Amino acid sequence: MAYFETVVVLGIASIILAVSLDLLIGVAGLFSAAVGVFYGVGAYVASLIWLHWTSDLVVALIAAFIAGGLLAIPFVVPALRSKKDVTFVVASLAFASIVGEVFASWNSVTGGYTGLYGFPIATVFNIQISPGLPLVIASVILVVIVIAGKELLARSAWGLDLRATRDDERAASSLGVRGSWLRIQVAVVASGMAALAGVLYAAQVGYVDPSSFTLGESELIAAMVVLGGLGSFYGPVVGAILLTAIPAGLTFVTIDPAYLGLIEQTAFGLIIVIIIVVRPEGIMGGLGRVRARLRPLEISRRRGGDSV
Amino acid sequence: MSEIQNNPPLQVVGASMSFGGVKVLTDVDVTIDGDGIVALVGPNGAGKTTLFNVICGALKPTHGEVSSFGETLSGLSAEAIAGHGVYRTFQDLRLFRSLSVRENVCVGLGRTLRKRSTIEKVDALLEELDLAQFEKVRARDLAHGAAKLLTVARVLIHDPKVLLLDEPGAGMDIQSYERLAAALKRRTDLPLVLVEHNLDTVRDLASRVVFLDGGRVIADGPTDEILSRDDLAAVYFGRGGGSGVATDIAKDRE
Numbered sequence: 001m002a003y004f005e006t007v008v009v010l011g012i013a014s015i016i017l018a019v020s021l022d023l024l025i026g027v028a029g030l031f032s033a034a035v036g037v038f039y040g041v042g043a044y045v046a047s048l049i050w051l052h053w054t055s056d057l058v059v060a061l062i063a064a065f066i067a068g069g070l071l072a073i074p075f076v077v078p079a080l081r082s083k084k085d086v087t088f089v090v091a092s093l094a095f096a097s098i099v100g101e102v103f104a105s106w107n108s109v110t111g112g113y114t115g116l117y118g119f120p121i122a123t124v125f126n127i128q129i130s131p132g133l134p135l136v137i138a139s140v141i142l143v144v145i146v147i148a149g150k151e152l153l154a155r156s157a158w159g160l161d162l163r164a165t166r167d168d169e170r171a172a173s174s175l176g177v178r179g180s181w182l183r184i185q186v187a188v189v190a191s192g193m194a195a196l197a198g199v200l201y202a203a204q205v206g207y208v209d210p211s212s213f214t215l216g217e218s219e220l221i222a223a224m225v226v227l228g229g230l231g232s233f234y235g236p237v238v239g240a241i242l243l244t245a246i247p248a249g250l251t252f253v254t255i256d257p258a259y260l261g262l263i264e265q266t267a268f269g270l271i272i273v274i275i276i277v278v279r280p281e282g283i284m285g286g287l288g289r290v291r292a293r294l295r296p297l298e299i300s301r302r303r304g305g306d307s308v
Numbered sequence: 309m310s311e312i313q314n315n316p317p318l319q320v321v322g323a324s325m326s327f328g329g330v331k332v333l334t335d336v337d338v339t340i341d342g343d344g345i346v347a348l349v350g351p352n353g354a355g356k357t358t359l360f361n362v363i364c365g366a367l368k369p370t371h372g373e374v375s376s377f378g379e380t381l382s383g384l385s386a387e388a389i390a391g392h393g394v395y396r397t398f399q400d401l402r403l404f405r406s407l408s409v410r411e412n413v414c415v416g417l418g419r420t421l422r423k424r425s426t427i428e429k430v431d432a433l434l435e436e437l438d439l440a441q442f443e444k445v446r447a448r449d450l451a452h453g454a455a456k457l458l459t460v461a462r463v464l465i466h467d468p469k470v471l472l473l474d475e476p477g478a479g480m481d482i483q484s485y486e487r488l489a490a491a492l493k494r495r496t497d498l499p500l501v502l503v504e505h506n507l508d509t510v511r512d513l514a515s516r517v518v519f520l521d522g523g524r525v526i527a528d529g530p531t532d533e534i535l536s537r538d539d540l541a542a543v544y545f546g547r548g549g550g551s552g553v554a555t556d557i558a559k560d561r562e
Contacts, residue, residue, distance in 0.1 A: 040419070075462075084437060085406070117317035125368065156421075156423075156477040157414070157417060157418050157419060157421040160411055160414060160415060160421070161415060161416060161418075163404070163407060164407060164410075164412075164416075166402045166406075167403075167406055167407065168402045168403070168404055168405075170386070170398075171368070171398065171403070171404065171510075172404070172415060172416070173385070173386040173390070174364060174386050174390060174395065174396055174398075175387075175390055175395070175415050175416035175462065175463070175466065176387050176390035176391055176416045176466070177387060177416045178387050179387075199514045253526075270337055298315035
């Protein structure tokens, strides 16, 4: 059963990552390739705290959120000076490479390629949150808080101003909205959120090394968000569950080990392609829009020309 | 009265602006004293929209000063100028297309968004501009007239101290236009400046016309007087005819 619990906890970590990325893409219109890196930041921060300070899970979560958020600042502030979305993507790629290199090379802190291990089981009020059911329960609580937090933010006045800035920055600023400042804030919050997922990873796996927090991980999370449906409530959740369940399910299929990797990857890729073809706006995406299209036509019909 | 004269709602002094050596505004002085609606009129390329952009911080003038109620606006960002109560609309609408009509109106309201008084104010404004029935419709799905009204609702909710409207009536159906005109005329305390191509709209709304040509103010006075001057009509409809402006106006009148 240990395998199942690992899949569940890492699946929940993926949901948190997807929700965090959806806050960036779906609400603020910013695409970041550095989500996987902030995932790693959270995992390393938690491991370090558990190794050197306290085994408290909540302390690790708070520290990871703050560390992720602070680390986002040197990346987003320069990246957002340019109004071009592409600059932000490229800056996030560069940032991901740099931090990935730091994970691998800062031996005295991160343990280099060997990574960090041997930390105690996380605790909350002296209760051990060991991998297995206790950690699953803690993860479920965390993911509910994260999803609720993201929804609250997206629906707040702050979220509205962000969505307005995403649609038309110039118009938003003419209404007094400080778009650049909001974007820095959302990037900080989303990065902190992604770092929370890393804490779950460290607690479940009990071992942190650079190989889990690569650009490949960021790609996978982006795929979750896009397949699930951008900017929708269930989209990132559904996408994350699906892209966690498919590879996990495939491991139960008996395949000749010589072809296992090949078949797994091909099947995975094919499923993604099929979803994109069948539902281009994502599995949960566009459902609201279909409903809007069914409204009476007169709303979109243009009346007459210039008659004043 | 003297305080208004010293610190008018909007004052532009000696504004000049050039793009790559081409002068689009030359030494423009305009004072908006808040008495009635002022229309900026002139042929295409006269500098009307440029003047709007200079006032609202979208463009930095090469020379000149813009102030509102005695406070300097020059050099401030667009959002800071909005913070001083100077709001504008855009010729090309610039709605938040994926947001609903109600959400469009609520942008920039900040913490007051959930207050009962704000919600009631939004309701009343949507009702006044005939948008209540569309409140949940996405802006991108609106007809042109409703979309235009929404650009006005979006600024009126902020209780502007000065309002600049860029071609508010262009391309509107009659009912929408009448809604708009009534809403603007009702706000007699609000200093209003509009850029308008349609002279019927100008006659209907404005009591004063500032006539721009080639980036200069060439006339400034009561609407009837300015619009009845033949020399200005010649400028407006193209000297000798055949200019693009005349055709634009002909189109507007169809």
